[in-house]
Amino acid sequence: QQQVKQSPQSLIVQKGGISIINCAYENTAFDYFPWYQQFPGKGPALLIAIRPDVSEKKEGRFTISFNKSAKQFSLHIMDSQPGDSATYFCAASDYGQNFVFGPGTRLSVLP
Amino acid sequence: ETGVTQSPTHLIKTRGQQVTLRCSSQSGHNTVSWYQQALGQGPQFIFQYYREEENGRGNFPPRFSGLQFPNYSSELNVNALELDDSALYLCASSRMSGAANEQFFGPGTRLTVL
Numbered sequence: 419q420q421q422v423k424q425s426p427q428s429l430i431v432q433k434g435g436i437s438i439i440n441c442a443y444e445n446t447a448f449d450y451f452p453w454y455q456q457f458p459g460k461g462p463a464l465l466i467a468i469r470p471d472v473s474e475k476k477e478g479r480f481t482i483s484f485n486k487s488a489k490q491f492s493l494h495i496m497d498s499q500p501g502d503s504a505t506y507f508c509a510a511s512d513y514g515q516n517f518v519f520g521p522g523t524r525l526s527v528l529p
Numbered sequence: 530e531t532g533v534t535q536s537p538t539h540l541i542k543t544r545g546q547q548v549t550l551r552c553s554s555q556s557g558h559n560t561v562s563w564y565q566q567a568l569g570q571g572p573q574f575i576f577q578y579y580r581e582e583e584n585g586r587g588n589f590p591p592r593f594s595g596l597q598f599p600n601y602s603s604e605l606n607v608n609a610l611e612l613d614d615s616a617l618y619l620c621a622s623s624r625m626s627g628a629a630n631e632q633f634f635g636p637g638t639r640l641t642v643l
Contacts, residue, residue, distance in 0.1 A: 424571075452631070452632075454634075459636075460636055460637075461533075461619050461621075461634035461635050461636045461637050462572065462619070462634045463634070464631055464632070464633060464634075467631065507571050507572070509571075515577055515584060515585040516574055516577075516585050516587070517562065517564075517572075517574055517621075517632065518574065519564075519571035519572045519573070519574075520571055521570060521571050522569075522570070522571050
């Protein structure tokens, strides 16, 4: 019930394309859903986050879509750039405690 | 770059030894969480400290313990090291506000157990 599933495991996108990563959860107590970007040798960096009272949040080229009834959320990266090549993690948290992370998606954006 | 710092950057220990990792939280943050990230996997929650008390714990044995100090910095201690403890240990700081809070990660400490 604490697990967060993430797909795909890896993703290759052409420069300028749209990258889409999907996550699913089971625990309905989760109330905060962040996405993190991690480069090799670095700690995860917060990209964007959403709460379950909204269905979509957009910040620049990054958009989270949230489907509360399906218990699914996704990250869309518009106009993907080679600099976006990194590992992306979705996560879920209940009241700021006990963050559960997905297994990650390795994104490669080809020039 | 976040304001979260961790030390040391890298550490090599042998099985059975003990290790202490340190984390300084971002200014204005009062909560520190520790994570273990094995190679190619997502971070796994170890525990969280708020106001110097443990405020939640993941599925890790008691040989993983921690402290938080009055200045909100924190230590992670691991006793009786095992080979499977080799991982990147991440510290994240946040400000407990009663609602969902943003966590900011440090660069991590790479622990290798031989």
